Amino acid sequence: MKFSEELTAAGQPILNEIIQHPFVQGIAEGHLPRAALTFYVGQDFNYLNAFIKVYAAAIQKSQTRADMAIFAKQIDFILNSEIHPHHNFCNVAGVAYESLQHEAQAPGTYLYNEHMYHAARTGDLIDIVAAMTPCPWTYVEIANLLVKEGKNTDQNVFKPWIDFYANIDDPDESLLPQFFGLIDREAEKYDRHRLDQVKEEFLKSCEMEWDFWDQAYYQKRWQFVKPLKQANQ
Numbered sequence: 739m740k741f742s743e744e745l746t747a748a749g750q751p752i753l754n755e756i757i758q759h760p761f762v763q764g765i766a767e768g769h770l771p772r773a774a775l776t777f778y779v780g781q782d783f784n785y786l787n788a789f790i791k792v793y794a795a796a797i798q799k800s801q802t803r804a805d806m807a808i809f810a811k812q813i814d815f816i817l818n819s820e821i822h823p824h825h826n827f828c829n830v831a832g833v834a835y836e837s838l839q840h841e842a843q844a845p846g847t848y849l850y851n852e853h854m855y856h857a858a859r860t861g862d863l864i865d866i867v868a869a870m871t872p873c874p875w876t877y878v879e880i881a882n883l884l885v886k887e888g889k890n891t892d893q894n895v896f897k898p899w900i901d902f903y904a905n906i907d908d909p910d911e912s913l914l915p916q917f918f919g920l921i922d923r924e925a926e927k928y929d930r931h932r933l934d935q936v937k938e939e940f941l942k943s944c945e946m947e948w949d950f951w952d953q954a955y956y957q958k959r960w961q962f963v964k965p966l967k968q969a970n971q
């Protein structure tokens with residue numbers, strides 16, 4: 739079994755929980771509370787800014803231009819394409835996207851961002867990519883399942899969201915095969931103990947994906963601290 743297959747097999751139970759989550763079921767059925775949508779977009783804007791910076795760290799640890807090109811393309815994707823699903827949620831909630839770009843960072847976002855930064859600071863390329871992969875992996879799995887179940891109807895207000903993430907699985911884009919291919923290539927360099935650490939990093943990101951939906955659905959904020967709003971990001 740390839741190491742990447744081992745990762746997705748181990749992540750499957752968490753993916754199942756994500757798919758069952760009321761936020762994801764709300765996307766499937768076309769109904770979500772406005773507060774959940776706006777909380778999600780405010781936090782995801784913050785999260786994706788961190789994600790761009792972690793891609794920059796992956797470029798720093800890349801040995802070839804082919805690897806650099808994979809990450810560079812993804813930075814462009816976040817900056818210029820991944821604004822569309824955010825706009826979809828904002829349109830449904832009836833709020834301006836710009837009004838959600840300075841939200842205070844919630845605890846789950848802090849934890850997930852710091853988990854990726856930790857891999858960037860202390861890990862090798864494989865640790866960084868393993869911490870990042872559950873982000874595209876779980877979204878593509880969700881979107882593909884919803885398409886398969888025929889949930890992206892014209893009546894579903896979240897059709898643009900579903901279609902967007904289902905399409906990033908396009909064979910021409912091939913982001914996930916590239917990420918998993920890179921993980922399998924790098925995995926050759928490490929012993930079993932080290933790969934178990936990488937697997938744990940991957941699984942923690944899977945769990946934080948679940949928590950990201952949960953955090954937005956229940957608007958889980960700091961209990962006692964009143965964090966500052968984010969400056970321009």
Ligand SMILES: Cc1ncc(CO)c(N)n1
Pocket residue numbers: 782785786872873874877947950
């Ligand atoms: C938290 C999170 N995970 C995955 C994606 C998909 O890129 C996203 N936008 N946000």
